[in-house]
Amino acid sequence: MNYSEKQTAPDTTAIRPxxxxxxxxxxxxxxxxxxxxxxxxRETVSDQSQGPQLATMQKLAHYWATEYDWRKxxxxxxxxxxxxxxxxxxxxxxxxxxxxxxxxxxxxxTHGWPGSVIEQLKIIHPLTNPTARGVSxxxxxxxxxxxxxGYGFSGKPTTTGWGPAQIARAWVVLMKRxxxxxxxxxxxxxxxxIVDLMAAQGHPELLGIHSNxxxxxxxxxxxxxxxxxxxxxxxxxxxxxxYERLAFVYAKGIGYGYQMGLRPQTLYGIADxxxxxxxxxxxxxxxxxxxxxxxxxxQPEGLTLDDILDNVTxxxxxxxxxSGARLYWECLENKVSFFGVKGVSIPVAVSVFPDELxxxxxxxxxxxxxxxxxxxxxxxxxxxxxWEQPKLFVxxxxxxxxxxxxx
Amino acid sequence: MAGGIRPFRINVxxxxxxxxxxxxxxxxxxxRETVADESQGVQLATIQELARYWATDYNWRKxxxxxxxxxxxxxxxxxxxxxxxxxxxxxxxxxxxxxTHGWPGSVIEQLKIIDPLTNPTATGGSxxxxxxxxxxxxxGYGFSGKPTTTGWDPSRIASAWVVLMKRxxxxxxxxxxxxxxxxVSNEMAKLGAPELLGIHVNxxxxIPPDIAxxxxxxxPPPPGxxxxxxxxxxxxxxxxxxxxxxALVMGTRPQTLYGLADxxxDLAAWMIDHGDGWSQPAGPVxxxxxxxxxxxxxxxxxxRDDVLDNITLYWLTNTGVSSGRLYWENKVSLYNAANVSIPxxxxxxPGENxxxxxxxxxxxxxxxxxxxxxxxxxxxxxWEQPQLFSxxxxxxxxxxxxxx
Numbered sequence: 141m142n143y144s145e146k147q148t149a150p151d152t153t154a155i156r157p158x159x160x161x162x163x164x165x166x167x168x169x170x171x172x173x174x175x176x177x178x179x180x181x182r183e184t185v186s187d188q189s190q191g192p193q194l195a196t197m198q199k200l201a202h203y204w205a206t207e208y209d210w211r212k213x214x215x216x217x218x219x220x221x222x223x224x225x226x227x228x229x230x231x232x233x234x235x236x237x238x239x240x241x242x243x244x245x246x247x248x249x250t251h252g253w254p255g256s257v258i259e260q261l262k263i264i265h266p267l268t269n270p271t272a273r274g275v276s277x278x279x280x281x282x283x284x285x286x287x288x289x290g291y292g293f294s295g296k297p298t299t300t301g302w303g304p305a306q307i308a309r310a311w312v313v314l315m316k317r318x319x320x321x322x323x324x325x326x327x328x329x330x331x332x333x334i335v336d337l338m339a340a341q342g343h344p345e346l347l348g349i350h351s352n353x354x355x356x357x358x359x360x361x362x363x364x365x366x367x368x369x370x371x372x373x374x375x376x377x378x379x380x381x382x383y384e385r386l387a388f389v390y391a392k393g394i395g396y397g398y399q400m401g402l403r404p405q406t407l408y409g410i411a412d413x414x415x416x417x418x419x420x421x422x423x424x425x426x427x428x429x430x431x432x433x434x435x436x437x438x439q440p441e442g443l444t445l446d447d448i449l450d451n452v453t454x455x456x457x458x459x460x461x462x463s464g465a466r467l468y469w470e471c472l473e474n475k476v477s478f479f480g481v482k483g484v485s486i487p488v489a490v491s492v493f494p495d496e497l498x499x500x501x502x503x504x505x506x507x508x509x510x511x512x513x514x515x516x517x518x519x520x521x522x523x524x525x526x527w528e529q530p531k532l533f534v535x536x537x538x539x540x541x542x543x544x545x546x547x
Numbered sequence: 548m549a550g551g552i553r554p555f556r557i558n559v560x561x562x563x564x565x566x567x568x569x570x571x572x573x574x575x576x577x578x579r580e581t582v583a584d585e586s587q588g589v590q591l592a593t594i595q596e597l598a599r600y601w602a603t604d605y606n607w608r609k610x611x612x613x614x615x616x617x618x619x620x621x622x623x624x625x626x627x628x629x630x631x632x633x634x635x636x637x638x639x640x641x642x643x644x645x646x647t648h649g650w651p652g653s654v655i656e657q658l659k660i661i662d663p664l665t666n667p668t669a670t671g672g673s674x675x676x677x678x679x680x681x682x683x684x685x686x687g688y689g690f691s692g693k694p695t696t697t698g699w700d701p702s703r704i705a706s707a708w709v710v711l712m713k714r715x716x717x718x719x720x721x722x723x724x725x726x727x728x729x730x731v732s733n734e735m736a737k738l739g740a741p742e743l744l745g746i747h748v749n750x751x752x753x754i755p756p757d758i759a760x761x762x763x764x765x766x767p768p769p770p771g772x773x774x775x776x777x778x779x780x781x782x783x784x785x786x787x788x789x790x791x792x793x794a795l796v797m798g799t800r801p802q803t804l805y806g807l808a809d810x811x812x813d814l815a816a817w818m819i820d821h822g823d824g825w826s827q828p829a830g831p832v833x834x835x836x837x838x839x840x841x842x843x844x845x846x847x848x849x850x851r852d853d854v855l856d857n858i859t860l861y862w863l864t865n866t867g868v869s870s871g872r873l874y875w876e877n878k879v880s881l882y883n884a885a886n887v888s889i890p891x892x893x894x895x896x897p898g899e900n901x902x903x904x905x906x907x908x909x910x911x912x913x914x915x916x917x918x919x920x921x922x923x924x925x926x927x928x929x930w931e932q933p934q935l936f937s938x939x940x941x942x943x944x945x946x947x948x949x950x951x
Contacts, residue, residue, distance in 0.1 A: 178570075180808035180868035183801075184697050190875055191802030300581050367764045395796035396803070402792045403827070404580075405588030406820040409806025409813020411577040416806025416813060423803045462577040469587055 153317060158222040158233060160214065160293060162457050167210055170414055170456060174205040177415045188429055192422045199436045200422075201415055204449055210457075213450040216261060224293070225317060227310045230302070233293035234286035235260075236318065239268040241280035245545055246320040247537075248284040248311055252329020252353075253464055254421040255524070256292045258451045260285045262530035267537065278545065279538045286314065288330065290463030292454055297463070303470030304330065308337040312345065321345055324541050328352040328525055330467065336482040348487035348513065350540040352525045352533070353496055355482050356504040357386060362480045366390050378501035385498040386479060393425050393497070401472040404465035417461050418452050427495040428523050442521065442528030481508040489514035489540025493529070495522030514540040552714065555619040555630060555690065557611050559863055564607055567811055567862060571602040574812045589816045589828055597819075597836050598812055601855055607863075610856040613658060621690075622714060624707045627699070628692035630654075631683035633715065636665040641677035642944060643717040645708055646929075648682075649726020649750075650870055651818035653689045655857045656930040657682045659848060663937035670934065675948065676941040683711060685727065687869035689860055694869075700876040701727065705734035709743065718742060721944050725749040725928055727873060733885040745890035745916065747943040749928050749936075750899060752885035753907035754783065759883050762787060775904035782824060782901040783882065790822040790900070797871035807867030814867045815858045823898045823926035830898060831931045844898070847924065847931035884911035892917035892943025896932075898925025917943040 182194040220235045235257055238244070247267070251259050266273055267281045287294040289302045289310075311334065315323045324347050327335040332353035339349050357365070364372060365387040371380045399407065409416040422432050435443055455461050471478070479498070488509035492499050494517070502515050516536060521529035579591040617632045632654055635641070644664065648656050663670045664678045684691040686699045686707075708731065712720045721744050724732040729748040736746050754762070758780065761768050768780045796804070806813040819836065823829035830844025835854050840846070861867055882901070891912035895902050902920070909915050919939060924932035 177805075178809050178865070180802075180805065180865060181693055181695075184695060184872060190872070191800040191804070193802065197805060296578055297581055298578075363765060369764070392799050395792070395799045398792040399796050402789055403588035403820055405577075405590065406793075406816045407588070407806075407813070408574070408577065408594060408816045409810035412575045412812055413806040413809040415809055416804075419803045419805040423800055459575070459577060466581060466587065 152226045155225045158224045159218045171205045196433045231295035237268045237283045239280040241277045244280040244282045246323035247281040250327040250331030257285045259527040266534040303474045312343045326350040339484040339486045347544045350489040354490045354500045356500045356508040382498045400465035401468035410461040487511045487513045491536040492517045493521035493525045552622045555621045568602045627686045630690035634680045636677040638677040641679045643720035644678040645681040647724040647728030647731045654682045659933035701730045702734045709740045723747045736887040736889045744947045747892040751893045753903040753911040754883045797874035801871035825898045849931045888913045890914045890916045894939040895920040896924040896928045916946045
């Protein structure tokens, strides 16, 4: 930032253009480290029940060190308008694409973990330029895609406090700074928690939210699932399925969440070992791991090898694994529930992708969101919905927010 | 060849040590934590100080020589090579004792108790308290082999240990253990082998079923608990809520931890972050690593070199991931009432993960022959307070010597 000679205070609300070019030396160093990986022996099972299998990881490493090309996604990123602006003392990076359509609905989309703005790249054109795909101009959006604090190209907080509630408030500041007096918000994973909190905070500018990982579990149900209790009596078939999937997540699938939530700083190897990060990133949940492993075996569906490595490489280059992990710490420290009901009363659209951690039942969605304006069970896709199934995802976002456009 | 016992000697090639130092120096660091204490994990300053020493002045050959000065052996049991140290007392009628380490432990934790236990008179003890000592490395740890199939839970390890003691010719013996060594010793007791006279544990499983249920559900404990029992409940609540993330990760996804094989600093931090009843990382470990008493938790006899000896062993044997699989294999809670019916001795160290109340211990260990709360030492009792630990082991097993 340049200061004038009169030493006037810098404009901390300035929006600065941003682009990222990795140093060639860093890419060479990354490949060198991958090639020098010291491996453990293989798992003692013949499936993924102990984690990403050695064979999968070695395939990933081989491709990553030899054929993978970071410059491709770097060019894609830089082809979009990227910016940085300071909010609450922290640099926030975001992509901002204004639709050519008049009356486009402003929309802020939040990524999750292990994620980044890279997850949203495939939905930018369809959402901002629908007519190119034969879709009505009335369904256009202005799109704002930020990197969360501690992730991607955003700054890393040096003090505590940047939990999901603060991020939610910062997003409202961002949208207003961009000149939007009304907008909607979308999110999955952390993004889902953040949009719920944005809604619960009661900002008049926020017309509604869309979530693909809705917080629908009542406190009692959540507690029972965490304790591994059998399903409470009287649940419908859909409710019982959601409960059992959540209980499985708590029992078997959320170790990383507790490690990052309690001891993020202990994970030094994730800053030091590219394969170390990759292992963690592949292992968000069992279904995603299975899908990703199939991609490495040559059957990509939704995600390609390059997609996965784009996201891992971004995290490596920006050294944001641990800073990203601290968000879990902030969440646990402030007792924010991952999957619980958050007290939202504004309009909410919900899309249920079948391989998400849990399929939210309509009954619970209606209870969690008294103003449920859209509920749909989609036929395919999982946790990384926007990334894996951009076409379906975009259709859901358009449908979800359609009824809000008259306001 | 199964059944045979082969002498074993450690001989780490120089290249492995050079590579280790090179990797430590090439560590790519994250930024520091956003808090001023250990509440987010091992602090950057702590691990960097340790890494600096590890990459420069630390010398693996010292502990290698100490180990090689002891009688070490390998024998195959149940398809896995088991490494062990075997020191016989000069006193022929010493009591044979097998001591099991835990995680993140190894036989290195037991080195300082070998002399006091096998040669008590040299350390002010009585000849009648002598032991023949067997100190194995668990499967997937140290120099033992790594299982390639599933099934190696504490019960299977316990069976292997009974086989080991019998293979060494012992018709009667006792077992001791802390951390994983405690459930392994509990399981040995449950096997009902007539050769096993009794056990001593310093991390006993004592939580009564109704309390365990309340803790699991996040409910308040039942009314009418004594002060000791209330204190234990509070400690367990903190333990399960805050200090067991590593156990949950290794218990569900051990193979995900590729960093433990690839990054020495990752391995070191992961191991150091095991807590105790005082703090996380364990108080004495932090004090040992930093060479000064932190938060009043004295290191005792534990030194920085000790800590690095142990971590370096894990690195050189590439057992970061294989050691974690024990958590994946284990199906029982380590803290719930063990229901042991053979003679048992318990020592409660003040810095252990929780202070087991006598009332709970008596219900969980039906033949409690010794119960004592001491005033110093933490989770790594043998390592931090070898003299006190040895006295406790002697006292715990003394009642059984009449039966020999």
